[in-house]
């Protein structure tokens with residue numbers, strides 16, 4: 001990986017850095033703050049939680065993360081709508097008062113002025129469900145199952161303008177800063193359209209690194225990644241596609257949009273997300289941030305039919321089926337293999 005100065009140092013003409021630099025800075029600060037909340041909560045998950053199949057830690061983190069990020073966006077960009085995964089309806093029910101109390105306590109550690117009412121109001125700033133010419137999309141915890149397992153998860157925030165992702169911030173608190181084995185954990189991937197993709201240490205100090213996709217051009221040599229959980233037969237279908245490509249390395253399985261990050265920094269060559277049950281549609285917040293980071297790192301993102309992801313359809317990627325993420329060089333071969341296997 002090359003070490004380059006912060007983009008702000010040299011991108012000072014009207015056509016680049018300055019345009020979205022405030023959005024980038026706010027998004028970076030927002031996901032870092034939410035990551036601190038998530039780390040506090042994940043650190044307290046003990047074996048008892050897993051034994052009892054208690055999902056409440058991730059629920060508290062989900063609501064808390066969304067509250068903190070919407071609070072920051074509301075302060076910096078009061079006119080911007082936010083399409084976020086969670087809403088406070090369930091949390092406001094009287095029976096959920098103990099849960100709400102836990103959310104408020106966690107949020108107060110980072111935003112001392114928080115109350116039950118402000119936390120619910122911040123969460124509900126994320127209630128946009130239809131297309132707008134400019135909106136943010138937020139997945140406060142992507143990879144909820146990974147979070148509970150003590151594994152990979154991400155906080156994914158993106159700004160869309162005219163249906164295109166312009167700014168992305170993807171915090172991966174449990175992913176090493178670089179692929180090196182001794183690398184400390186915690187990284188935020190940031191991209192602004194036209195300015196490349198960057199890896200920032202999760203903690204505030206440290207220089208961002210510019211990241212790039214791999215140069216692997218032989219499909220047989222490819223390392224691919226996929227979901228940890230196999231929704232329906234997704235793992236089996238991906239295995240068939242891999243076999244057709246001559247891939248021999250076993251897949252790397254992990255939760256969340258951290259998979260996009262692995263492709264973006266060349267640690268994996270492909271991310272295959274095969275369609276699951278008929279009628280399942282992907283959600284905007286599960287892909288927008290990752291898609292820009294990969295594109296800005298030199299890679300390619302389409303659905304399994306080679307169509308660009310359409311982020312202008314409301315909360316669902318209604319015009320797309322599955323997702324294929326690659327270093328670009330391998331893309332055509334993968335689409336061909338998918339068609340050959342007969343995935344639709």
Ligand SMILES: Nc1ncnc2c1ncn2[C@@H]1O[C@H](COP(=O)(O)O)[C@@H](OP(=O)(O)O)[C@H]1O
Pocket residue numbers: 085139141142143144145226227228229231232254255256257276277280283286
């Ligand atoms: N049956 C299914 N098929 C495909 N994706 C699903 C799914 N059920 C849930 N998801 C989505 O897949 C995301 C996790 O993806 P991954 O497997 O790559 O970690 C979930 O995000 P959340 O964890 O934010 O709810 C959820 O939105």
Ligand SMILES: [Mg+2]
Pocket residue numbers: 139141142143285286
């Ligand atoms: Mg998600």
Ligand SMILES: [Mg+2]
Pocket residue numbers: 085139140141142143144
């Ligand atoms: Mg989520």
Ligand SMILES: [Mg+2]
Pocket residue numbers: 085144
């Ligand atoms: Mg979810």
